[in-house]
Amino acid sequence: MKINVKYFASMRDRVGRSDERVELADGATVSGLWGAVSKDALPENTLIAVNMEYTDLSHVLKDGDEVAFFPPVTGG
Amino acid sequence: MKINVKYFASMRDRVGRSDERVELADGATVSGLWGAVSKDALPENTLIAVNMEYTDLSHVLKDGDEVAFFPPVTGG
């Protein structure tokens, strides 16, 4: 299945890209996705959204999902 | 001693005047002043100010004091 991945703010700087498309085996979780895109551990406090909804590493992905990794927010 | 008395809002309607000058014996309190200006008991919840500061019936008056009687406030 194909997953669209987005990185924001300091996470984009760390990963070195703002988005990418990743091919994963069916049943993969967000945790598995992170292992496929990075050799480093996911930084503590990283926030995760799937299809623009907050979720966590155990979330099971579906084909076409959009997954975003980003640091704590600092708006307002 | 001479005391300036003011009445506001429903208290003005009740007393029938907005202000008056009252001659009192030295050492009189706000309670004594009310007895001099009205035969009725002071309505419950009446607020009292002497020289524009909140106080109560036991306040001992001085010559030239300005005393105000008014109902609970409803500004804002």
Next chain:
Amino acid sequence: MKVVVQTAEFDPWKEVADYQARYLPKGKHGGTVVFVGTMRDFNEGIDGITSMYLDHYPGMTERHLERVCQEAMQKWDVMDAFVVHRVGAVLPDDAIVLVAVWSRHRSMAFDAARFIINDLKHRAPFWKRESTVDGERWVSGNTVDHATK
């Protein structure tokens, strides 16, 4: 810090903008909280309120509000506070009261603005007389803010 009690109608948003442009140093305040109280055409279950008269105690009202603003500025990290209150004849949809507070941090601005408006509602000598289709009446009391300390 400024307290204004006036009979003239006012535009609260223009008042805040003008005050800020005139008195606030640029780039120092992080949070501004503004409360505006507007005259409704209903109150305490009564519809059809056509106008209102606001009485006050000239001298004591201003003095009381200035002291409350000073207290708020000392209690919280507040840079400036501005209060405007109408008196005299007021019509539905008119702004009655404006409270504006500038602070470095939002929580301070919220606490201070709420403190000022709650004190104003319960302690500042103003009285409302409503004119309804059935006649006139003095408003009996203000609602208590559940967050009042």
Next chain:
Amino acid sequence: MKVVVQTAEFDPWKEVADYQARYLPKGKHGGTVVFVGTMRDFNEGIDGITSMYLDHYPGMTERHLERVCQEAMQKWDVMDAFVVHRVGAVLPDDAIVLVAVWSRHRSMAFDAARFIINDLKHRAPFWKRESTVDGERWVSGNTVDHATK
């Protein structure tokens, strides 16, 4: 209810005045609470912040804020809510965020406005990068409002 995320500079007081004139029925709201967050030229002990860049997650940011406003309108007796947030390049003294809430009663307006800005600060996907005299840095975190539930 309206949520706007924009790169253009805005005058928060004019925005509130225009929104109210356009969308609020006259004589029904008794209390309006507005919070405005303004860019400061200092932060976390660092002076001399010359500019800031605000990143966001297009789509998710708007959706998140709309849901928060809806939640506030359901939780409290709120008639309307309006949020504007800048993105892109921002300069000191620029308004960054505006939250406006209209209610029949002031305590509801205060609670709802504070709820919206606190959620926005801790959950809405925005990120600030500050430019100082020493270079650029991502801001690490927002301060917690002691009244946050």
